[in-house]
Amino acid sequence: MSEDIDVVVIGAGQAGLATSHELGLRGIEHVVLEATTVGSSWLGRWDSFTLVGPNHTVRLPGAAYTGDDPGGYLTRAEIAGHLQAYAGRLGRVREGVPVRRLGRREAGGYELATDGETIHSRVVVLATGAYQRPLRPAAVAGLSADVLCVDVLGYRNPGSLPDGPVLVVGSGQSACQIAEELVLSGREVVMACGRAPWFLRRVGGRDVFEWLIDSSFYEQTPEQLASPAARHGANLQASGAGGGHDLHYRTLAGLGVRLMGHLLDVDGHRARFAPDLPEVIAAGDAGFRFVCDSVAAVCRRDGFAVPEILEPAALDTTAPTELDLRGFGAVVVAVGFRSRYTEWVDVPGLVDAQGFPVHADGESLVAPDLHFVGVHFLRRRRSSLLFGVGDDAAATASRITARLRLRT
Incomplete structure (x- = not known):
């Protein structure tokens, strides 16, 4: 069985729903295909997960946060509920329709293979999320089978792990x-x-986040980065848990977390670490100072007094370079995500060496x-963010609309 649809959006997360909203405003008929259910990617995070940005930064077109706690941090269930309500208002989402393969048609357009049918479409929007596949680094490949190893999507809560110490591998928000x-x-x-990088919560x-949004930080383009690989850089260390609080290497060390350099490899129960903890901490502190400068620049531009920000306290950066993992309950890996487009999109040259789309303005x-x-x-x-994806969705919807109208 086959079906012809002019425009198909794949993925009903914030990107797909924002695109659907913008296409609808322009009178473009379309459908949104969601592999599972709306909000499932958020519900797949660990039990206590919350947004790191304040609620008022949820600025999806047609679905901005309007609740009574703009300075709070939505839980995973609340985020999913927000997206589900959004999808219900849009009325374009087909849930439980995974696209197994996407390829080009000789006659033009695209063929989408799903479990139930084949769909032919003139235009396709891939909105499958910024976090598609947790990265499992080669460094943990040699870990003994008697030590559980889970990635960030496999972790649920402390009680879900076997008894014993835990090695956390990673540096960004999730790992912290x-x-x-x-x-x-x-x-x-x-x-x-x-x-x-890290900074103070307030x-x-x-x-x-309010300081950074008011600065030029989130306006940075890929061309302004030091290298293409810098797109994989860790996000600012912070937490929205418990109403939001400071969270970085110094706070973790203060709680008793043992900090080590980056993981080199694991051979059975023997883990080896680089002797680079001083450089790691220095790099994070450079990020701290960058945000300090950004705050000061916003204040000078807007005519406000620059708030006092104390220099970070000294941190002991001595650490061993080997660790015996016998008796450890688990290793939790939280080192970021990579795309999986090439697993199901049959278009040679679709992504670059880093797995990012090769595109011009999103096409x-x-x-x-x-x-x-x-x-x-x-x-x-x-x-990809809740306060930024709407602009990209609008740009893409406008491009699609102009192209389709030229053809009619």
Whole structure:
């Protein structure tokens, strides 16, 4: 069985729903295909997961946050509920329709193979999310089978892990939040650290996200980065748990987390770490100072006094380079995500060496009428975020509308 649809959006997360909203405003008939259920990717995070940005930064077109706690942080269930209500108003989503394969048709357009039918479409928007596949680094490949190894999507809560100490591998928001939760539950926690920026949760009565949104930080384009690989850099260390609070290497060390350099490899129960903890901490502190400068620049521009920000306290950066993992309950890996487009999209040259789409303003350079929305750093740093994806969705919807009208 086959069906012809002019425009198909694949994925009903914030990117797909924002694109649907913008296409609807322009009178473009379309459907949104969701592999499981709306909000499932958020519900798949660990039990205590919350947004890191304040609720008022949920600025999806037609679905901005309007609740009574703009400075709070939505839980995973609340985020999913918000998206489900959004999808219900749009009325374009078909749930439980995974696209198994997407390929080009000789006659033009695209063929989408689903479990129930084949769909032919003139235009396709890939909105399958910025976080598609948790990265499992080669460094943990040699871990003994008697030590559980889970990635960030496999972790649920401290009680879900076997008894014993836990090694957390990673440096960004997820790694820090999981390490904090584990140590507060009474677990012994060792952390293999990477280079991630950090800052205080609030300065001058404002959330760090408010300062950064008011600066040019989230307007940064891929071309302004030091290298293409920098798109994979860790996000600012912070937490929205418990009403939002400071969370970084110093707070973790203060709770008793043992900080190590980055993980080199594991041979059975023997884990080796680089002797680079001083450089790791210095890199994070450089990020701290960058945000300090951004705050000061906003204040000078807007005529406000620059708030006092104390220099970070000294941190002991001595650490061993080997660790015996016998007796450890688990290793939790939270080192970021990678795309999985090439697993199901049959278009040669679709992505670059880093797995990011090869595109111009969101449209594939190798496959006309194939668009991307919700990709990290697609157009700007904010392209995949709840306060930034709407602009990309609007740009893509406008391009699709203009193209379709030229053909009629």
